[in-house]
Amino acid sequence: MKDNKKSEETLLEFKKSLFYGERNNLFFKFLGGDKYSEKEFAQFLENLLNILASNLDANNFDSLKEFVFQAQIKGYKPLEQPDRYVYEDFPWTKFSKKLSESKLSMISTGGLFCKDDDPMDPPGMTQQEAIKNIGKIFRSPVILSSIPNNTLRKNLVIRQPGYDISAALTDPNVVFPYEILTKLKNNNLIKSVTDNFYSFVGACSQSNLIKKAAPQWVDIMISQKVDGVLLVPA
């Protein structure tokens, strides 16, 4: 509940609070960033209410879903041409087998790990604590968690301060499709999968990822004679 001081909050303050502020909302954090001006934010709210009312009347929420989807696209689109991590070369390795003869692995940036294998030191940080300490997370080593492909959902933990994990808590396959890949293997569409699938926190130092972590992960894949790796961001 808001106190008197809060009742004087401006729209701009409210908007900004959605982005790692008092009202942090990782699904709608894009509204709090610089991709939406205060005026555009007000327009978003006005349109949201109008669409919500009409969808309630129609008992059909398709246009609401599309509205939010398009708003999210705008919220992540760069305002200017980026000057970092723009590449001119085209890395490429030919995939030379059929899928039915291939061994696949999977890496997700969703920040999943097994209950007894917390990559943080000390272990036990909660999602809310990670959000409050996102700067510390960015400065931490980038650690790849190994997750046996037969892990029960109840033994999975998800902690990643860069995205809204609520859907992944309901069903980890939305960012870590390990049950889907295992099903495809069991249906012989893929010859095999690695005993473990993998995850790390995608909200990380890109420099550490490029220079230290990812080159080591190459060896993990080569040692398992992997034919291809599916990469799934959150």
Add this chain to the structure above:
Amino acid sequence: MSVGHVARIFENKGIPTVTLLSKSFQHLATQMNIPRVLITNNYVGRTVGLPNDINGQTATILKAIDLFEKADSPNTIVEI
């Protein structure tokens, strides 16, 4: 961005990759010249699909891994 870097490093070391991207991050596919990309019409944080939508998730993953066989040139980008 993290998956783009992993994809680039893996491919340069001889490991083929397919990268999923929510449409909100589509710009990264060309910015980083990610080798094989499937753009999904899903929200951020639900890249593969909605929770418990096994059919939808399976369809997305089938389209993604299909790119291993079908893509024949770098920076192949397919939109669902």
